[in-house]
Amino acid sequence: MIDCEGVALVPPERVIVCAVEDLPLRAHPRQDADVVVDGRSQVVACSARARAAGIAPGAELTRLRARLGAFSVVERDLVAEEHLRRLLARNLLDVTPAVGWVAGRSAALAITVRAARRYYGDEATLLERVRSRMQGFDGVRVVVADSVAAALLGRDGDGDHPSGTSRQRIAAYPLHRLPPWLSRPLRAVGLRWIGDFQQLEPAAVAARFAHRGLWWHRLVRLEGDVPIVRRLTDASLEPDVVEVTVEEGVDEAALRFELSGALGALSDAHAGLQPTRWRAWVATDRGALERVVERPPGAHIAEIVESVRQLERRSRSERGRTRRLGVDVLAWTQPQPPQLALDGVAGFRVAALTQVLRILQYRYGAGAVQVPRSGPVGRGWNEATPWVPWTGGWPVAALEPSAATGPWPGRVVGLVPTRVWEPPVAAQLLDEDGEEVTFDAEGVVRTAPATLRSFDTVERVREVRGPWVVRERWWEQRRARYARLLVVTDRRWCWVRREHGAWWLEGSYE
Amino acid sequence: MTSFLSAAQLRDQRLELAGAAAHVLNGGVARGTALVIHGGLGVRWAALEALAPMSRRVDAVALVGFDDLPAAALSAAGWSLDRVVRVVAPPGRLLDVAAHLAEVVDLLVVTEHLVDARWPRLLARVRRRRGVVAVVEHTCHQSRHQVLAAGGSTTVLEVVGVDVVGSTSVPERLRVRLVRGTLQAQRALHVVEGVR
Numbered sequence: 001m002i003d004c005e006g007v008a009l010v011p012p013e014r015v016i017v018c019a020v021e022d023l024p025l026r027a028h029p030r031q032d033a034d035v036v037v038d039g040r041s042q043v044v045a046c047s048a049r050a051r052a053a054g055i056a057p058g059a060e061l062t063r064l065r066a067r068l069g070a071f072s073v074v075e076r077d078l079v080a081e082e083h084l085r086r087l088l089a090r091n092l093l094d095v096t097p098a099v100g101w102v103a104g105r106s107a108a109l110a111i112t113v114r115a116a117r118r119y120y121g122d123e124a125t126l127l128e129r130v131r132s133r134m135q136g137f138d139g140v141r142v143v144v145a146d147s148v149a150a151a152l153l154g155r156d157g158d159g160d161h162p163s164g165t166s167r168q169r170i171a172a173y174p175l176h177r178l179p180p181w182l183s184r185p186l187r188a189v190g191l192r193w194i195g196d197f198q199q200l201e202p203a204a205v206a207a208r209f210a211h212r213g214l215w216w217h218r219l220v221r222l223e224g225d226v227p228i229v230r231r232l233t234d235a236s237l238e239p240d241v242v243e244v245t246v247e248e249g250v251d252e253a254a255l256r257f258e259l260s261g262a263l264g265a266l267s268d269a270h271a272g273l274q275p276t277r278w279r280a281w282v283a284t285d286r287g288a289l290e291r292v293v294e295r296p297p298g299a300h301i302a303e304i305v306e307s308v309r310q311l312e313r314r315s316r317s318e319r320g321r322t323r324r325l326g327v328d329v330l331a332w333t334q335p336q337p338p339q340l341a342l343d344g345v346a347g348f349r350v351a352a353l354t355q356v357l358r359i360l361q362y363r364y365g366a367g368a369v370q371v372p373r374s375g376p377v378g379r380g381w382n383e384a385t386p387w388v389p390w391t392g393g394w395p396v397a398a399l400e401p402s403a404a405t406g407p408w409p410g411r412v413v414g415l416v417p418t419r420v421w422e423p424p425v426a427a428q429l430l431d432e433d434g435e436e437v438t439f440d441a442e443g444v445v446r447t448a449p450a451t452l453r454s455f456d457t458v459e460r461v462r463e464v465r466g467p468w469v470v471r472e473r474w475w476e477q478r479r480a481r482y483a484r485l486l487v488v489t490d491r492r493w494c495w496v497r498r499e500h501g502a503w504w505l506e507g508s509y510e
Numbered sequence: 511m512t513s514f515l516s517a518a519q520l521r522d523q524r525l526e527l528a529g530a531a532a533h534v535l536n537g538g539v540a541r542g543t544a545l546v547i548h549g550g551l552g553v554r555w556a557a558l559e560a561l562a563p564m565s566r567r568v569d570a571v572a573l574v575g576f577d578d579l580p581a582a583a584l585s586a587a588g589w590s591l592d593r594v595v596r597v598v599a600p601p602g603r604l605l606d607v608a609a610h611l612a613e614v615v616d617l618l619v620v621t622e623h624l625v626d627a628r629w630p631r632l633l634a635r636v637r638r639r640r641g642v643v644a645v646v647e648h649t650c651h652q653s654r655h656q657v658l659a660a661g662g663s664t665t666v667l668e669v670v671g672v673d674v675v676g677s678t679s680v681p682e683r684l685r686v687r688l689v690r691g692t693l694q695a696q697r698a699l700h701v702v703e704g705v706r
Binding site for chain 2: 421
């Protein structure tokens with residue numbers, strides 16, 4: 001399954017893809033293993049026998065107890081997996097240097113045919129050479145197709161895609177090869193094949209599945225492809241080992257200093273990269289302790305040293321004196337902002353943001369997520385630049401210059417209040433005697449305001465500015481529509497409005 | 511969560527402020543921290559003015575709990591509006607909304623109502639993302655400040671005065687005076703230590 005949704009797609013290119021099915025199972029040293037689980041007891045790979053019994057990757061072990069029966073369950077071995085991956089990559093590098101990892105797939109390598117063809121003359125010779133190299137490996141599927149996604153959607157027995165035919169070939173694949181959130185609704189409306197999905201209008205897909213559906217739609221129509229994130233070199237496959245021999249009587253600070261120095265030198269040699277997976281190990285008189293640590297965003301040297309120190313402390317009590325300790329760096333990565341990085345793939349942060357905004361819209365309604373837009377220009381503070389529901393896309397389109405400076409009658413000049421109530425809130429403006437302040441027909445205040453009551457609070461009025469009277473359709477000799485006052489209290493400056501025989505709180509500077 | 515960045519690296523990662531806040535916090539505010547701006551009149555304007563350069567520099571800014579803030583006020587304070595999003599949700603769900611957004615935005619601006627016992631967890635998310643969370647607080651409350659202090663990594667600005675500037679009767683500009691403040695909980699601690 002392709003599991004890097006949201007990644008910015010690249011133009012498709014003809015590729016040879018070598019994908020290892022159930023890599024954690026095939027790499028595991030125990031040959032009789034049926035189910036491989038990770039540290040959180042989630043199934044990461046399983047044998048055909050276990051699959052037939054209803055066990056599938058992604059399931060939680062605790063929910064499968066009844067089905068496990070005689071199957072042997074083992075914990076995944078990251079070191080063995082890394083070794084197998086390197087072995088595969090080294091074998092392919094012997095054929096061509098145009099090899100790279102597929103984004104979001106730890107067990108798929110891709111060779112761009114165009115780059116490699118110059119050495120071999122034609123595609124068939126290159127394919128033959130790759131297949132012969134992969135013959136010794138169990139469970140490796142080698143397929144040539146017009147895009148990486150087309151190759152990954154295939155299964156054993158689907159065969160190669162002749163040039164220019166991938167779109168037709170994947171059209172004949174069943175729909176359940178797409179993710180369940182996409183395939184189930186499509187099957188519910190009668191679609192059976194990926195070809196049916198290809199023929200849908202993008203607008204219809206966008207309306208039902210939003211950007212996630214469009215991403216898959218472009219992928220199966222071969223309008224975009226999953227990127228190849230990292231090209232490999234021989235040097236990148238060599239293990240990076242740092243080892244320190246512990247002399248008698250040496251203190252912990254000195255050890256840490258030596259280890260940091262060695263790791264610093266190693267890090268300098270990989271300029272611009274950070275360790276993302278490493279094996280910390282400690283060899284003592286009575287045995288050894290090791291631990292594989294993974295930090296997908298990339299780790300600092302201090303973090304690696306700390307992992308070794310913890311291991312060394314654990315070994316002290318039972319395992320005698322420490323003889324040697326060290327670190328094998330198993331994988332490097334481009335330094336990424338933590339948490340939302342995907343191994344150097346651009347566009348993932350924006351995809352994460354849009355996904356969160358869509359979740360919030362789903363939970364609280366389409367109007368819950370709002371962005372500013374230049375709107376129908378009017379006299380209100382909220383009309384020149386209104387908040388409107390977010391409709392997808394980030395960043396939102398730049399605002400057009402507002403024409404709010406036009407002569408709108410009733411538009412308030414000066415600074416926009418930092419709080420504007422929409423609609424205005426009922427308030428009471430009272431004079432010293434507790435009577436409501438009123439206007440006469442000319443818009444002159446009859447008595448001086450003394451207190452302002454709103455939201456169950458009473459504020460002493462220190463100063464009043466105005467009034468500003470707004471008359472509409474003055475030629476009809478109607479009364480003033482409303483009048484505004486700027487009231488200064490101890491807590492704030494606020495705009496109040498007299499309309500329909502009542503006072504309304506419009507906005508305030510806070 | 512321990513930061514492995516050196517002091518120099520942390521300084522480089524600071525985000526600049528504007529207005530009175532820029533004078534008070536000359537080096538700006540560090541990523542992965544909280545900025546609390548509290549006081550009475552002028553606090554909201556002070557926050558908008560201070561955060562304006564950040565809105566132009568970062569990828570995404572989210573406002574939570576500001577249902578009555580007009581977009582024109584952001585524009586007047588100098589914000590870039592093409593990377594700003596406001597989320598309106600029921601009051602009881604605002605912290606959940608903020609927790610979601612903390613993972614994906616660089617600057618999260620919230621009101622005082624979002625500060626409760628779950629605050630340290632929200633701040634941890636912001637720190638992991640290396641973003642900044644700004645809290646705009648109208649009324650100080652000691653229990654809330656205890657929660658803010660528990661989260662750590664907090665810079666406090668306090669509004670000590672505001673002048674309304676305008677050649678006419680209508681305000682044309684607010685000039686806010688700020689000082690580097692302390693949370694009430696910290697202040698109480700200082701007093702206790704002084705007595706001892």
